[in-house]
Amino acid sequence: MSSRISRLARHTLSRVLDLPPPACDFHVEKSLRVPMRDGVELIADHYAPQTAKPAGTLLVRGPYGRGYPFSALFGSVYAARGYHVVIQSVRGTFGSDGQFDPFVNEVADGADTAAWLRDQAWFTGTFATMGLSYLGFTQWALLTDPPPELRAAVITVGPDDVSGPRWGTGSFGLNDFLGWSDLVGRQEDPNRLRTLVRQAGAQRRVTKASLELPLGAASRALLGDGAPWFESWLEHPDTDDPFWAKLYLRDLLDRAEVPVLLLSGWQDLFVEQTLEHYRMLTGRGVPTGLTVGPWTHGDMMTKAAPTVLRESLDWLATHLADAAPQRRAAVRVHLAGHGWLEMAEWPPVMPTQVLHPQPGGRLAPAAPAAGETATFVYNPADPTPTVGGRLLSPAGGYRDDTELARRADVLTFTGAPLAADLFVVGAPALEVEHSCANPHNDLFVRISQVDRHGESRNISDGYLASAPDSGTVRIELDPVAWTFPKGSRIRVLIAGGSHPRFLRNLGTGEPVAEATTYRTARHTVHLGAATRLVLPAGPRPPSAD
DSSP: OOOOHHHHHHHHHHHHHHHOOOOOOOOEEEEEEETTSOOOOEEEOOOOOOOOSSSSEEEESSOOSSSTIIIIIIIHHHHHHEEEEEEEETTTSSSSSSSOOTTTHHHHHHHHHHHHHTTTTTTOOOOOEEEEEEEHHHHHHHHTTTOTTTTEEESSSSOOOGGGGGGGGTTHHHHHHHHHHHHHHTTTTTHHHHHHHHHHTHHHHHHHHHSSSSSSHHHHHTTTOOOOTHHHOOOOOOOOGGGGGGGGGGGGOOOSHHHHHEEEEEEEETHHHHHHHHHHHHHTTEEEEEEEEESSSGGGGGTTTTHHHHHHHHHHHHSOOOEEEEOOOOOEEEEBBTTTEEESSSOOOOOOEEEEEESSSEEEESOOOOOOOEEEEEEETSBOOSSSSSSSSTTSSOOOOHHHHTTTEEEEEEOOOOOOOOEEEEOOOOEEEESSSSSSSOEEEEEEEETTSSOOOOOOOEEESOOOOOEEEEEEEEOOOEEEEEOOOOEEEEOOOOOOSSOOOOSSOOOTTOOOOOOOOOEEEEEEETTTEEEESSOOOOOOO
């Protein structure tokens, strides 16, 4: 039973976050054992509301433990509002039996957990799932064959595809995969101080390891005895390799009819997947809500928490407790420089604005004369660095990238000051007529905003691994909802990599884990009508209709 002090804290938090007030007390049954079909038992904690009329049952499955902050954000908040909450550690983590093989066992283990749930005396007859990141993947895994009792899902920054080569377009997300493996491989270290110190220096160590060759040995030196799965990820660079089948659920989700609330941030590493989930579900008539705010992946449990909690409680009350919905529109997105928009669909209808890179580093509406070119050399021994963007690391998000634009291995094209505000809402694209003598080459592109003082900040990125030797390629950039204010300028950057966010192309074609040699790549961008930035942009925000 919770104490008087904890009850007071919950009421205070509710007022601060503008949440519905707690409705009841609760108690916690810890370390329940949940049997799987292969004899493995997973550990779960049950938050039991003290009420004769529970609002429903919630299932949360993840690899990060059952303590704080999950106990507070998923356990206490919802149990105090009448929900039975089960927080389960997936196999091989925090007391659950078996070996942790990331993502591989979640379809079967989720189904077995749902079967156990329906046999519990306190089960309310229907349930919903919720959680973020990996806890979102476990929800998609359950939705591949939804149990009949499943009534709703709240999926926050949750992927259904974690196959390595799909990061970017065909590129391995080195920083995220290596950093996450290092974190998870050591997260159960009983020395909490040592764990905190390691986390504080994690990005520096990941960057250092990612610059060493061979990468397989350098990664293992960083990981130590942890994360035994990492080498297998490096050794399968082909997107269509059967190795990745269990980490790609998209083709299995056509049976899901469960109402889903999707929450993400414009700088979340999975935002493009979230928007594809919205398109996929609404295209089949599945009730779906979409909220995208000005957040990174890490912000979802901090800056975004008030919005996430309010909208989650509303969605669950609507679909589990038959309450009247508070949500007024299917889509809510934050338009930077303007505020929240409520719309009937995504993407909204927007005009198209085209800008062409020009000789001399300019960016203008008219195409330059054919025959003009711009060149740069990508040197994998000194790779173009990552500055901000959609990273799992705290180093991600919106950052000052002025120095990146000044590098010799980056082409920079900057427009004239805008005469009025320009609203960009949707997915930009850069079409590039390009040639490279080295067949092993990548392309990284970025849109930035330049302020009145000449400083720039990243807005949207795109990546193409294994770019063709010659021809015109279209690179889709991150979806955005952004206002370029009057007087600011639009900037386009083109480079041969973004390290360590994406695995650097060493230019030799050697297997990435064992490669020990480099080869530079000289890129030529052909300026003219074929090379152009295509923006979903106009002088007004999109209509709410």
